[in-house]
Amino acid sequence: MSSREKILAAVKKNQPAMVELPALNFAGDASIDLKAQFIKILTGIGGSVIEVNEIKKVADYIKSTFPEPARIINTTTNLNFESEILNLPDEQAGLKSDLHDFSNVTVAIMKGEFGVAENGAIWLTDANMVDQALPYICEHLVLIINKNSIVPTLHEAYEKIGTCPYTLGTFLAGPSKTADIEQSLVLGAHGSKSLIVFLVP
Amino acid sequence: MNPQNKTHSELAEKFNRDVERVNWHDKTLWFVREKRDKAAHQIAEWEKLREAASQIKNNVLGNLHEYLLEFEKNALNHGIHVHWASSAQEHNEIVHSIIKKHGVNHMVKSKSMLTEECGLNEYLYKQGIEVVDTDLGERIVQLAKEPPSHIVLPCIHWKKEEIGELFHQYLGTPKGNADPQFLTAAARVHLREHFLTSRVALTGVNFAVAETGEIIVCTNEGNADLGVQLAGVHIASMGIEKIIPRRKHLSVFLRLLARSATGQPITTYSSHFQKPREGQEMHIVLVDNGRSERLASDDFRNALKCIRCGACFNTCPVYKRSGGHSYHTAVAGPIGSILAPGFDMAKNADLPFASTLCGSCTNVCPVKIDIHDQLYKWRQVLVKNGHTTASKKTGMNVMSKVLSHPMVYRFSGAVGRWVLRTMPFMANNKFNPWFKQREMPKASTQSFRSWYLNQRKHEQ
Amino acid sequence: MNIGLFIPCYIDQLYPQVGIATLQLLERLGLSVTYPTNQTCCGQPMANSGFEHLTKATSHNFVTNFSEFDYIVCPSGSCTLHIKDHLHDDAHPDKTISTRKKTFELTEFLTDVIGIKKLDAHFPHKVGLHQSCHGLRGLGLAQMSELVAPAFSKPESLLNMVTGLELIELERKDECCGFGGTFCVFEEAVSVKMGQDRIADHSNHGAEYITGVDMSCLMHLDGILRRQKSKVQVIHIAEILNSVNK
Numbered sequence: 001m002s003s004r005e006k007i008l009a010a011v012k013k014n015q016p017a018m019v020e021l022p023a024l025n026f027a028g029d030a031s032i033d034l035k036a037q038f039i040k041i042l043t044g045i046g047g048s049v050i051e052v053n054e055i056k057k058v059a060d061y062i063k064s065t066f067p068e069p070a071r072i073i074n075t076t077t078n079l080n081f082e083s084e085i086l087n088l089p090d091e092q093a094g095l096k097s098d099l100h101d102f103s104n105v106t107v108a109i110m111k112g113e114f115g116v117a118e119n120g121a122i123w124l125t126d127a128n129m130v131d132q133a134l135p136y137i138c139e140h141l142v143l144i145i146n147k148n149s150i151v152p153t154l155h156e157a158y159e160k161i162g163t164c165p166y167t168l169g170t171f172l173a174g175p176s177k178t179a180d181i182e183q184s185l186v187l188g189a190h191g192s193k194s195l196i197v198f199l200v201p
Numbered sequence: 202m203n204p205q206n207k208t209h210s211e212l213a214e215k216f217n218r219d220v221e222r223v224n225w226h227d228k229t230l231w232f233v234r235e236k237r238d239k240a241a242h243q244i245a246e247w248e249k250l251r252e253a254a255s256q257i258k259n260n261v262l263g264n265l266h267e268y269l270l271e272f273e274k275n276a277l278n279h280g281i282h283v284h285w286a287s288s289a290q291e292h293n294e295i296v297h298s299i300i301k302k303h304g305v306n307h308m309v310k311s312k313s314m315l316t317e318e319c320g321l322n323e324y325l326y327k328q329g330i331e332v333v334d335t336d337l338g339e340r341i342v343q344l345a346k347e348p349p350s351h352i353v354l355p356c357i358h359w360k361k362e363e364i365g366e367l368f369h370q371y372l373g374t375p376k377g378n379a380d381p382q383f384l385t386a387a388a389r390v391h392l393r394e395h396f397l398t399s400r401v402a403l404t405g406v407n408f409a410v411a412e413t414g415e416i417i418v419c420t421n422e423g424n425a426d427l428g429v430q431l432a433g434v435h436i437a438s439m440g441i442e443k444i445i446p447r448r449k450h451l452s453v454f455l456r457l458l459a460r461s462a463t464g465q466p467i468t469t470y471s472s473h474f475q476k477p478r479e480g481q482e483m484h485i486v487l488v489d490n491g492r493s494e495r496l497a498s499d500d501f502r503n504a505l506k507c508i509r510c511g512a513c514f515n516t517c518p519v520y521k522r523s524g525g526h527s528y529h530t531a532v533a534g535p536i537g538s539i540l541a542p543g544f545d546m547a548k549n550a551d552l553p554f555a556s557t558l559c560g561s562c563t564n565v566c567p568v569k570i571d572i573h574d575q576l577y578k579w580r581q582v583l584v585k586n587g588h589t590t591a592s593k594k595t596g597m598n599v600m601s602k603v604l605s606h607p608m609v610y611r612f613s614g615a616v617g618r619w620v621l622r623t624m625p626f627m628a629n630n631k632f633n634p635w636f637k638q639r640e641m642p643k644a645s646t647q648s649f650r651s652w653y654l655n656q657r658k659h660e661q
Numbered sequence: 662m663n664i665g666l667f668i669p670c671y672i673d674q675l676y677p678q679v680g681i682a683t684l685q686l687l688e689r690l691g692l693s694v695t696y697p698t699n700q701t702c703c704g705q706p707m708a709n710s711g712f713e714h715l716t717k718a719t720s721h722n723f724v725t726n727f728s729e730f731d732y733i734v735c736p737s738g739s740c741t742l743h744i745k746d747h748l749h750d751d752a753h754p755d756k757t758i759s760t761r762k763k764t765f766e767l768t769e770f771l772t773d774v775i776g777i778k779k780l781d782a783h784f785p786h787k788v789g790l791h792q793s794c795h796g797l798r799g800l801g802l803a804q805m806s807e808l809v810a811p812a813f814s815k816p817e818s819l820l821n822m823v824t825g826l827e828l829i830e831l832e833r834k835d836e837c838c839g840f841g842g843t844f845c846v847f848e849e850a851v852s853v854k855m856g857q858d859r860i861a862d863h864s865n866h867g868a869e870y871i872t873g874v875d876m877s878c879l880m881h882l883d884g885i886l887r888r889q890k891s892k893v894q895v896i897h898i899a900e901i902l903n904s905v906n907k
Contacts, residue, residue: 191423557841584711605718639884
């Protein structure tokens with residue numbers, strides 16, 4: 001008898017009577033200012049949130065905040081402002097060649113799918129990342145989300161995600177952090193040292 | 202881990218010799234408990250969420266066989282290799298065979314209490330494979346050749362000055378620098394090198410969804426993600442109880458997990474791995490190691506609902522003042538004390554007694570495990586199975602006899618406040634542990650009963 | 662209404678004044694109270710040590726002494742909880758169940774059954790309330806700090822009826838004192854440290870007295886206080902509530 005069969009047989013024999021799943025009657029308060037709560041929470045966990053009224057401002061901000069020789073990778077071609085981001089063609093050519101090529105990336109820019117007001121998290125999948133190592137290996141991560149995309153809680157978030165397939169899906173909430181040394185909060189443990197979220201129209 | 206086979210109380214006594222450290226340990230953990238309270242109080246429906254989480258887990262336990270099959274089917278469809286391990290040993294062998302197949306002798310690993318339970322690091326070390334723990338706290342205790350003392354805060358017992366000294370020794374940081382920011386930055390550089398060179402990465406699993414065949418791994422540091430995304434092989438080790446039915450149930454658990462653990466609204470990274478990356482190989486090892494047996498126990502199966510948030514540690518007044526290593530087991534604290542006797546009753550017979558049964562653990566538990574009731578039940582099981590001392594047994598028998606017979610009870614009392622002599626903790630005056638740091642209760646001249654009888658006689 | 666007074670063994674033997682205060686307090690409220698003189702102990706010391714199987718005779722004795730009363734009142738949360746959760750007398754299953762149900766801790770009896778709104782008591786001191794765990798988390802005498810639920814406290818609402826009494830705030834309002842039955846000797850170091858820390862919280866906030874619904878916790882704290890030669894004293898809540906305004 002294989003371990004698989006052995007385990008499954010033991011589980012089947014020993015599991016108690018089935019009880020029904022509970023109904024999930026949870027819903028966030030949609031009447032509150034979701035954007036304000038999102039900003040408050042994400043700022044509270046170390047992220048920065050910048051609201052802009054036009055896409056162009058994102059590029060301006062990045063150019064002025066991360067001057068050359070910063071290595072900047074933009075994956076948000078669909079937002080149509082790549083020309084204003086440095087070195088895009090070269091970087092794109094390099095994508096997927098060798099993961100470890102990203103070890104000196106200063107800034108990575110991606111589109112997030114939506115934000116969650118209760119915890120400041122942004123949902124994105126491998127489709128937004130172009131390369132899955134990018135959001136974790138870059139020094140600074142920039143996510144762009146539609147300011148009207150913010151949902152109240154994780155319940156609405158998973159409703160929105162449904163059962164759609166992906167390779168990797170993630171809730172990202174703030175910069176990488178640790179408090180392992182005497183509970184002192186330090187930003188930039190292994191992943192990005194900062195997270196900047198742009199809220200765009 | 203516990204080479205001298207010392208009991209919790211002996212190890213706790215040792216921990217308590219350094220009062221300053223106990224105070225600091227206690228305050229640090231209380232601070233985490235307070236953060237948890239603050240986060241919980243921001244969610245009006247908190248108690249309903251706990252109830253829902255508990256019910257979902259109850260459903261899982263009653264339907265685990267079907268969920269495991271569903272999970273396996275979906276994972277296989279996504280090109281994931283699924284392995285089954287009956288025991289810790291088998292788990293270790295499976296992991297080793299995967300590493301061997303790829304011809305490497307080095308692996309990065311993010312936090313996984315299961316691999317602690319299985320003793321994976323020691324096993325692989327003997328096979329010539331170096332495992333680098335990448336969670337900062339775990340790396341610290343690994344460098345110090347110690348097990349974690351807390352499932353969420355592995356080096357909570359270490360002071361920053363000691364970590365500075367450790368890093369000076371192993372990472373070459375300047376002597377005397379104990380700044381957490383600086384030390385974390387040094388660890389980042391040190392571990393980045395390991396991330397970039399490891400071809401195999403092992404992670405734990407917080408949740409596995411039957412419906413979608415995906416696994417969810419939560420970290421704040423991003424160490425699990427960096428490891429997985431830079432490696433060609435991802436191994437995920439999980440206990441069979443980590444299954445949840447549907448993806449939407451993650452909303453309940455992810456709302457509870459980080460708030461209960463550290464008071465954060467969510468961990469920085471909540472990564473859902475559904476398929477291997479293009480060109481990557483992904484393995485999931487499903488481990489039983491006694492879990493299926495535990496499933497049969499009406500009294501103790503609830504412990505399988507645990508989501509390893511560590512909230513019961515942070516609130517436990519005993520854990521806070523005895524330190525994780527006093528529990529001499531991979532998972533310390535209240536939850537460890539109800540899990541460990543299930544693995545080895547003789548070795549862990551002391552742990553269910555390392556509690557005052559205050560019940561705070563049960564109240565903070567996000568999945569409503571009846572921890573303190575299980576501690577009580579384990580005590581009965583342990584005594585019935587002979588895991589008690591002869592003196593305790595004698596003391597209890599004497600006490601039971603005295604208390605069973607009103608006449609004997611009154612006679613003992615009349616002779617001189619029997620409690621002072623008969624209760625086991627008062628029994629041995631020479632080495633009386635009560636008296637070590639406490640005065641004895643003052644003996645009363647008469648019992649309530651005799652006062653009552655006098656007074657009633659008087660009235661009549 | 663016939664009330665059976667259940668006086669835990671250690672109160673009977675070591676703290677008769679607590680039993681006396683309880684009896685007087687109930688009688689002042691016009692209640693008819695009887696102390697069954699063949700009572701001994703609820704059995705908890707054995708059961709919590711893993712020897713529940715040795716409590717058959719104490720349980721039987723308890724049922725014999727108390728099953729005929731309308732209510733059973735006890736000045737201890739811990740012993741009350743043991744009766745409510747663990748009383749078992751195989752010879753009288755029905756009586757066991759009804760006995761469990763009609764056993765009340767003193768403050769919950771005064772609050773929930775009698776529903777008293779005022780009390781003639783005076784205690785002009787700063788008092789810290791120690792929330793004993795079994796009363797708090799087992800019987801629900803007050804809201805537990807871990808839960809997200811509305812605040813209430815039966816012992817506190819009674820203490821608030823006592824004139825002159827000032828209740829102090831605590832940093833950790835319901836952390837365990839470390840008594841824990843035989844825990845207090847088998848885990849001596851941690852037990853004492855827990856007690857010392859509770860005491861520090863009370864004395865740092867200016868308590869003259871530490872009160873509570875369980876004399877066992879207070880006995881442990883008293884042992885430490887006297888070893889420290891502290892001026893802070895322990896007093897059972899029944900004694901405060903029975904401090905007649907003269």
